[in-house]
Amino acid sequence: MTRNIGIKVKAPKEEPKEGDKKNPFNGTLPVRGKLFEGKVVKSRGKDTVVLQKEANVYFSKFKRYGRSTSRIHAHVPSNLQVNEGDTVIAAECRPIAKSVSFVVVEVKE
Structure with a gap:
């Protein structure tokens, strides 16, 4: 039985x-x-993966955009299959x- 997680x-x-x-x-x-x-x-x-998120950051002094990355550790439940290179939602x-305070809830296709 699956319960509703609110997402x-x-x-x-x-x-x-x-x-x-x-x-x-x-x-x-x-x-x-x-999320x-x-x-x-x-x-x-x-049961743990490292996720990397990339974002554009605007530097007003230089009037340019720069790239920013951040990494988090996330737990993978036993009923999800996650491989390197997959896009997921945690x-x-x-x-x-x-260091783990996130859990993977969906694997994007």
Whole structure:
């Protein structure tokens, strides 16, 4: 059974592993705060990926735009398959680890 997380995203069709509490759709992990869309840069860790977001920043002194990147660590629920190079949407949640405070909620196609 899938629960409503309050964000308009497609719910995963795969069944999660038994006892996966860190899953916003089937577990008890609440989702709140910011949404982060980015590209998966690293997916080597266990159930964790590194996302990178690129944005244009305007420098008024020089009247030019510059590129800015930021990286975050996000938890991947057991019923989502994420590979390097995928574009995903991550939502803020409670701290799961020292540097992980986001969870992947959707993989963009």
